[in-house]
Amino acid sequence: EPEVTQTPSHQVTQMGQEVILRCVPISNHLYFYWYRQILGQKVEFLVSFYNNEISEKSEIFDDQFSVERPDGSNFTLKIRSTKLEDSAMYFCASSIGRNQPQHFGDGTRLSIL
């Protein structure tokens, strides 16, 4: 069964550094998402992406965040200047349609030192 893959599984970065989290969505899916889950807290929506542009973003997704689909397969989340509070699991998801079920990757654990 096709799946969403995320790399790396764990990223350790110094505070203030830029980090790029990578995702390969399911190949025939058109909608892509990033979520964050801080340890012990619930999954929080960050951003949705369709047709090469952001379709919706939450208040968490501020100017330090950006997303990109640089080629036909990858979907990336960039955090420009990381803060300690950015430490979390970051999940990528994709769906075939706008309100269709989302399929999640296994996440990237981001640790900011």
Place this chain on the structure above:
Amino acid sequence: TQLLEQSPQFLSIQEGENLTVYCNSSSVFSSLQWYRQEPGEGPVLLVTVVTGGEVKKLKRLTFQFGDARKDSSLHITAAQPGDTGLYLCAGLTGNQFYFGTGTSLTVIP
């Protein structure tokens, strides 16, 4: 911020028992999904319910969407140790999915 409250937050039961997990909100959702999440992994979709009052069964799991589409329940019959995990509901309103607070289930052999 849409708030989806799940109850109970933690549940520990013996193998073979039945249980129900609740997902409640004051908001109306166009659809609601249930996921199960294992430690270190992403949420895995179990079911999507769309119509108020809809009931879906997945083997020993029964999902119900409230008539007003504000709440949902997950009932597990004869729980097994393999059912252990974090159960999450997620409601769709507008273009966003809002996740619930989660129910951590442990089934003791």
